Amino acid sequence: MPHKAKNPINSDLTLLKILNGLEELGGGRIQDIVNKTGITKSTVHNHLSTLRQQGFIVKDGDQYYLGLRFLRLGEVARNRGPLFSFGRPEADKVANETGELTNLSTVEHARGVYLYRTQSEQEVRFSTAAGEYHDLHCSATGKAILAFSPESVLDKFEDIHGLTRYTENTITNREEFEESLETVRERQLALDLEEYEKGLRCVASPILDKDDRALGAISVSGPAMKFTGEYYRETLAEAVKSAANVISLNITRSEETY
Amino acid sequence: MPHKAKNPINSDLTLLKILNGLEELGGGRIQDIVNKTGITKSTVHNHLSTLRQQGFIVKDGDQYYLGLRFLRLGEVARNRGPLFSFGRPEADKVANETGELTNLSTVEHARGVYLYRTQSEQEVRFSTAAGEYHDLHCSATGKAILAFSPESVLDKFEDIHGLTRYTENTITNREEFEESLETVRERQLALDLEEYEKGLRCVASPILDKDDRALGAISVSGPAMKFTGEYYRETLAEAVKSAANVISLNITRSEETY
DNA sequence: GAGGGCGTTCGATACTGTCGAACGGCTTGT
DNA sequence: ACAAGCCGTTCGACAGTATCGAACGCCCTC
Numbered sequence: 001m002p003h004k005a006k007n008p009i010n011s012d013l014t015l016l017k018i019l020n021g022l023e024e025l026g027g028g029r030i031q032d033i034v035n036k037t038g039i040t041k042s043t044v045h046n047h048l049s050t051l052r053q054q055g056f057i058v059k060d061g062d063q064y065y066l067g068l069r070f071l072r073l074g075e076v077a078r079n080r081g082p083l084f085s086f087g088r089p090e091a092d093k094v095a096n097e098t099g100e101l102t103n104l105s106t107v108e109h110a111r112g113v114y115l116y117r118t119q120s121e122q123e124v125r126f127s128t129a130a131g132e133y134h135d136l137h138c139s140a141t142g143k144a145i146l147a148f149s150p151e152s153v154l155d156k157f158e159d160i161h162g163l164t165r166y167t168e169n170t171i172t173n174r175e176e177f178e179e180s181l182e183t184v185r186e187r188q189l190a191l192d193l194e195e196y197e198k199g200l201r202c203v204a205s206p207i208l209d210k211d212d213r214a215l216g217a218i219s220v221s222g223p224a225m226k227f228t229g230e231y232y233r234e235t236l237a238e239a240v241k242s243a244a245n246v247i248s249l250n251i252t253r254s255e256e257t258y
Numbered sequence: 259m260p261h262k263a264k265n266p267i268n269s270d271l272t273l274l275k276i277l278n279g280l281e282e283l284g285g286g287r288i289q290d291i292v293n294k295t296g297i298t299k300s301t302v303h304n305h306l307s308t309l310r311q312q313g314f315i316v317k318d319g320d321q322y323y324l325g326l327r328f329l330r331l332g333e334v335a336r337n338r339g340p341l342f343s344f345g346r347p348e349a350d351k352v353a354n355e356t357g358e359l360t361n362l363s364t365v366e367h368a369r370g371v372y373l374y375r376t377q378s379e380q381e382v383r384f385s386t387a388a389g390e391y392h393d394l395h396c397s398a399t400g401k402a403i404l405a406f407s408p409e410s411v412l413d414k415f416e417d418i419h420g421l422t423r424y425t426e427n428t429i430t431n432r433e434e435f436e437e438s439l440e441t442v443r444e445r446q447l448a449l450d451l452e453e454y455e456k457g458l459r460c461v462a463s464p465i466l467d468k469d470d471r472a473l474g475a476i477s478v479s480g481p482a483m484k485f486t487g488e489y490y491r492e493t494l495a496e497a498v499k500s501a502a503n504v505i506s507l508n509i510t511r512s513e514e515t516y
Numbered sequence: 517g518a519g520g521g522c523g524t525t526c527g528a529t530a531c532t533g534t535c536g537a538a539c540g541g542c543t544t545g546t
Numbered sequence: 547a548c549a550a551g552c553c554g555t556t557c558g559a560c561a562g563t564a565t566c567g568a569a570c571g572c573c574c575t576c
Contacts, residue, residue, distance in 0.1 A: 003317075005307035006525070009564065011269040011533060012308045023334050031553060040535055045555065047533095049263035050270045055367050059261075062554075066335040068364075068371045072389030074332030076281050077324040106326075109313050113326045131330030264556070267533065269564060289522060298566055303524065305564095320523075 011047075014039055018047050019066070022057075027065035074131060081106075082251045083207065083216045084115050090243040091218060096120045098220055098239050105134075105141035105204075106216035107149070110156040112142045115216065137163045137177060138170050140192035140204035141217040147184035148206045148214035154178075169195045188244070189237050190217070194224055201227035203237050205244035210252045218244050269305075272297055276305050277324070280315075285323035332389060339364075340509045341465065341474045342373050348501040349476060354378045356478055356497050363392075363399035363462075364474035365407070368414045370400045373474065395421045395435060396428050398450035398462035399475040405442035406464045406472035412436075427453045446502070447495050448475070452482055459485035461495050463502035468510045476502050 014037075021036040022028065028036075033044045048064050051057040058065045078084045087104045095102040095118045104116040112134040136142030136157045146154050154177075163172040171177045184190045184206075192202035204219035218240050227236070272295075279294040280286065286294075291302050306322050309315040316323045336342045345362045353360040353376045362374040370392040394400030394415045404412050412435075421430040429435045442448045442464075450460035462477030476498050485494070 003307070003311050005304070005311040007304050007564090008308045008311060009269060009273075009304055010562085011267060011564080012273055012305060013312070014533090015267075015270055015273065016309075016312050016314065019331065023331055026334060027338060029553080030555095041554080042536080042556080043534055046263070046265050046267055047270060049261070049555095050266045051274075053261050053263040053266060054271070054274050056274065058366060065338050066331050068332070068335050068366050068373070068389055070328055070335050070389075071332035071371075071373075073277065073281055073324050074326070074329035075388050076284060077326050077328050080285060080323050108316060108326050113329075115326070115329075130333050131326055131328075265533090268531085269533080272564085287522080288524095299523080300525080300567080301565055307524095 014043065015047050015051075018044060018051075022064065022066050027063050029062050029064070033064075078115055078130075081215065082254060083247075086250045086254070087207065087216070087218060087247050088116055090247050091116055091118055092120075094218065094220065094239050094243045098236060100220040100222050100236065103141060103202075103204075103219045103221060104216065105139075105145070105219065107136070107145055107153065107214075110136075110153065110160050112136050112139055112145070135161060135164060135166075135196070137172075138166055138192065138195040139219075140190045140202035140221070141219045143181065143184055143190035143192070144188075144204040144206040144217035144219070145214040147181040147190065148208055148212060150213075166196050167194055167198050169193055171195065188241055192221075199224045201232065203227075203232065203240050205237075205241040207244050207251070208248045210255070215248075215251070218247065272301065273305050273309075276302060276309075280322065280324050285321050287320050287322070291322075336373055336388075339473065340512060341505075344508045344512070345465065345474070345476060345505050346374055348505050349374055349376055350378075352476065352478065352497050352501045356494060358478040358480050358494065361399060361460075361462075361477045361479060362474065363397075363403070363477065365394070365400075365403055365411065365472075368394075368411065368418050370394050370397055370403070393419060393422060393424075393454070395430075396424055396450065396453040397477075398448045398460035398479070399477045401439065401442055401448035401450070402446075402462040402464040402475035402477070403472040405439040405448065406466055406470060408471075424454050425452055425456050427451055429453065447499055450477075450479075457482045459490065461485075461490065461498050463495075463499040465502050465509070466506045468513070473506075473509070476505065 017037045017039065018033055021033045025032055025036065030041060030044050030048065034041050048057055052059055056067050056069045058067045083106055084104065091102045091104050099120060101117065101119045103114055105112050105114055114129050114132050117129050134142065136146055158174065163174065163177065165172045171180060188205055190204045194200060200221060201224045202219045202221040204217045206214045207216045207218060209215055220236050220240055275295045275297065276291055279291045283290055283294065288299060288302050288306065292299050306315055310317055314325050314327045316325045341364055342362065349360045349362050357378060359375065359377045361372055363370050363372055372387050372390050375387050392400065394404055416432065421432065421435065423430050429438060446463055448462045452458060458479060459482045460477045460479040462475045464472045465474045465476060467473055478494050478498055
């Protein structure tokens with residue numbers, strides 16, 4: 001279980017439901033939120049008014065949207081820990097050198113989260129997936145992280161989410177999965193061979209602190225048709241591995257000087 | 259006034275106070291929040307527990323932190339409208355070509371907000387200011403935007419925040435300010451000559467929709483000692499102006515195709 | 517081993533969040 | 547032009563609960 005609040009505050013829950021609704025809808029009218037959440041019209045109205053008064057919500061005509069206030073809160077969250085500030089420059093380099101979609105991930109609430117995602121040579125980049133969650137057992141970043149984390153992290157993940165099957169390649173057996181982590185530990189590399197989505201492959205390498213515990217991972221992802229042979233297993237693998245090393249080193253070094 | 263909720267929800271206000279406190283502190287224990295907000299210990303505890311249960315807050319030892327959930331909400335907010343997705347690649351180019359700190363701003367709640375901020379050639383970048391607010395009357399981006407916005411935007415800003423003096427260069431007179439906007443309109447360029455902070459200069463150019471209304475602005479900022487003469491008034495000015503043009507054009511073009 | 521600081525739990529009370537109904541503005545359709 | 551919906555907003559009443567203070571228990575310090 002994720003965490004059980006003894007005295008959960010009801011109005012907080014409705015507030016968060018509204019935020020979730022707005023997130024999924026990308027914005028909408030009061031009635032849209034009512035339909036999505038089942039909360040009464042006047043209640044939704046009161047919450048949104050309060051949020052707007054405090055600058056967290058924007059109203060444009062009769063449409064409500066999440067405000068840029070959340071951008072700030074998100075930045076604060078992202079800059080907790082050194083992973084993003086040290087990882088972003090290296091991720092950019094990897095993206096420029098390989099031309100592939102490059103990801104920076106960490107773990108929160110027993111799931112993988114993208115801290116940063118970038119791709120070079122794109123006129124218009126798709127809307128970033130920063131903050132999106134993904135499962136740990138079927139992603140390269142997730143496996144890279146799990147391989148260098150206490151087993152309790154995997155326990156907790158399995159407990160909450162289970163080893164869900166997404167494709168025929170998804171590893172759903174705990175023992176088999178733990179064995180695969182062994183190779184990850186040896187090579188400091190984790191693969192995702194279409195285990196989450198058919199046609200999608202990844203390579204990841206863990207970012208470690210001075211005690212060899214994973215802070216996160218860096219990966220590149222792309223089409224299975226392109227991610228094959230030497231390019232996949234050597235070129236890209238080396239790129240993420242060396243980037244991960246640089247990031248790990250810089251983080252460790254920065255923490256030594258105080 | 260920003261907006262007056264008729265029936266503001268008290269517990270929402272306390273929730274938001276707690277979030278604000280965590281944002282400013284960057285994280286902290288319950289007692290820290292109590293000291294900062296004046297809310298009772300058990301109340302803070304209950305709210306934080308609820309937020310944690312819902313995945314919005316992380317607890318590490320006895321420290322509470324804003325969760326990466328807010329990163330997602332922030333991304334949704336940032337990707338409302340085309341400004342970020344079209345502006346980011348160009349901002350990156352400007353940063354790479356000039357080597358200067360490059361900003362992408364828009365307006366929300368009658369204040370300027372950084373959507374994006376980047377600087378090349380930095381091993382470790384300072385923690386990003388995305389989502390931070392700034393005044394409209396003493397920033398290059400703010401003036402660029404105001405010059406191509408209905409006067410009501412300036413009215414509202416002055417109403418809420420006033421033309422606060424920050425340095426000796428700050429324009430605090432409404433008439434004088436409006437005149438300065440005239441030149442901005444003619445040249446499609448706005449300057450900030452240490453009007454917000456002594457030693458800090460900016461150049462900005464507005465990003466316009468097809469009706470010549472400002473969606474936002476792009477700017478570079480740097481030390482007054484470096485931002486002088488031809489480099490400042492020609493090289494940098496042209497860089498932001500042409501970037502702004504490209505972004506405006508791409509946005510307009512994308513909206514024509516449907 | 518005592519003291520203090522802090523997180524958590526618990527119980528009572530006054531408050532207020534929630535709901536449904538009703539009003540009023542805006543658009544749609546005839 | 548008028549009627550009929552649709553939707554946002556307001557209002558009043560009730561039940562539910564957010565808030566508070568006190569008490570418990572943990573951990574660290576002295």
